[in-house]
Amino acid sequence: MTKRGLRPARWKMALFLVCAFAGLVPAQMALNERVARYRNTPELIWIPSGRVLRALSLGHNGLLADIYWTRAVQHFGSQRVERKFEYPLLAPLLDITVALDPQLLIAYKFGGVFLSAPPPLGAGQPEKAVELLRRGIAENPDEWRLWHDLGFLYYWELKDYKSASEAYLQGSKHPNAAPWMEVMAAVILQKGGDRETSRFLWTEIYNSTEDVTIRENARDHLDTLRALDDIDELERRVAAFRDRAGRWPESLQEVVAAGLLQGIPADPAGHPYQLQPEGKVTVDPSSPVKLDYGPSPGSL
Amino acid sequence: MAAIEISGLTKDYLVGFWRKRRFRALDDLSLRVEPGEVFGFLGPNGAGKTTTLKILTGLIFPTRGTATLLGHPAGQPEAFLHAGFLPENPYFYDYLTPQELLDYFARFFPFTPEERRRRRDEVLEQVGLAEVRDRPLRKFSKGMLQRVGIAQAILHSPEVVLLDEPMSGLDPVGRHQVRELILQLKADGKTVFFSTHVLSDAEALCDRIAVLNRGRLVGVGQISELLRRQAGYDAVIEFSSPDALSPLRPLAAKPLVISGGQCQVQIPEQELTRLLALCQRDGLRLVSLNPLRLSLEDYFVEVLRETEPERSPAAATQ
């Protein structure tokens, strides 16, 4: 067969290939949803032991740690997206991650925040978070900030001001520690839970973390604290109105009209505060600022 | 000093997977090759020719016995300064060109860079590969590879050249070229020792041969002498009457061939005087007498048969 004779054969082959692919694609698309049912892998970790994994990794434990860290992050994100808010695998995945790479600081910090926070924010396992951070401190004696993470955990979630103060004190002994560590140790011991202290510490977390999720979480907490401050101030002005007028105002407009307020203030997200009966002020329900980011009831 | 001296060489192999049996590849071989000879090493396949060559080139170690090349123990670096080797079915790094290959091998000898280059070019000319010096070896035909092999064997102008089946797998042109090269080496005064099972090559080139069978030396010497030992004479005799032939029959090695008034008779060498004496009598007249031309092949087959153990008890003997 001459080369010229080959050309029609080659065209036919090309045509066949194009048609075949044209048939493949819709088939795959039809399969996509239907196969998902069979593909749903259960929430399992096949090898739960970090030490075993480390041995098996044949020297590639750093890479494996990065992979497990990614899994942890994705688990956290996907649980939130699916609105499940339980995060059952977060603690085991973080355990494995730090077993593989004890110097992966971000894993300890992430765990410190999101293992301890109550649902829907986090897994609600503060003891696990404490354990994780203590491991991190043991493996990374130079990282004084881990003492801060631990101390803050005791302070914010567990309300254990004595342990919190001890942690800040321990951390402050480190030669590179920031001077406010020592200050915090004293303040917490003295005043316990305090909005200024909390604001300071959350600001510290916001400024020092390199992790986007943690930073956003800190910002949300700071917004909440701001809102709480605003609400306190507003309720005071409303009370002043009542003292003057002898009744609760109907709306914040009235308070403005009475000259006690410059304008209707908005929360850090830009939603105006709302006046409730009996002089209570609340945040607009549709605002992203949530008061339950504040400390748990019974304090501050 | 002998070019090659082999004395009492024995090589045993252990064969078998579970129970090891001893297989004797070479049995007490002793041989001497003089300088300047072209020496042929013959034998059927599996006789031990390659084993001998491998011992001479240090690739395997003998169980007993010694071998030396120009007085140096075989396989030692000193021996290789004066000897070159062409292996059977050679394979050279096929990603190299002949020029690169020869240059690489030349580095193992005490050449200066200019000497190395000069010698490499000379040898390429000598084996007729100068034109393809830059072609990668993977593209070479068998005959060309064989010539490369010879080139690397004579690169350092060794006094002794060892060739293992140099003609194997070559077409007639290739074989002619290799023959020419061997003759050229002889003309240069080198000693050439090669193994082959192609008898015509041995006949054409060798001064002396040795025949190996089943690890044993069964014959060694100049070809002409070896053939003569087994040969005899072919006589054509005129006879007056059939009765006159009867005294001839016991002398003959083969049955008489009679046609017309003449008979053709083959006699072994030692019977010559008796035959001549018989022809002096009446009734027989000697017409012609010629020495028998035994071919090397005949000799070969004969000597192999003699050294084979008896196969069938009913073998007919002459």
Place this chain on the structure above:
Amino acid sequence: MNSSQTLAIVLNTFREAVRDRVLYNLIAFALILIASALLFGEISIGIQKTILINLGLSSISIFGLLIAIFLGIGLVYKEMDKRSLYAVLSKPIRRSQFVVGKFLGLNFTILVNTALMSIGLWAALFYLTRGFEPRDIHIWEAIYFILLQLSLVTALCLFFSCFSTPVLSAVFTFVAYVIGNLASDIRAFGELTQNNLLQTLTTGLYYLLPNFSNFNVSAWVAHGNAVGREVILLNTAYALCYDAILVAASMSIFARKDLK
């Protein structure tokens, strides 16, 4: 004379490896993997550089291992199988020079490969961080340790090829590599069981087999930490010593071997 002969073997071994196209595929794969680490880093938050370094070092290590095993097995066994060895050994050299030359040639090849892959890693690092920090220098320490490990692998390959078929040699080498990585865990396991015999056995194994876990510092340097100078010296000494043992053993096995 001897050393120039051996050098000729070294350079020829390198030349053979370079003209073997398999090598290029492996290097290309490694470079692609390192480049893809930049993508991978986008998914996970906060530790892009760490991930890049981890993936880069792991790629260099794994591909280096593959290259070492394939080259090591191929080059020595191919010579013996295809008998290109016969022509070389009929030159005025000792068999030991051949073994040493092959070993050094293989290591030189691996050095060049590793250097190429390392350049890929540094390029990716530069692309990610737009500059280098002083503590990045410690990545070279991890790469150096990978080279030491690969020299051990090469020595193992050479050793096994002297008496075993290519497939078996590859298997033995790989098994030795795995066990070598688990060496400290094996010893720890032995100490855990209160069995004296098992303890002696595992401790003996620990000191006998090449301990590859000594060289695993990749995760450590990925966080910008330095490796102690003593450790560098001791590891170098360990590798050189063990290499010498394996090469010497190879030389003596090869010196007495009947070549088919």
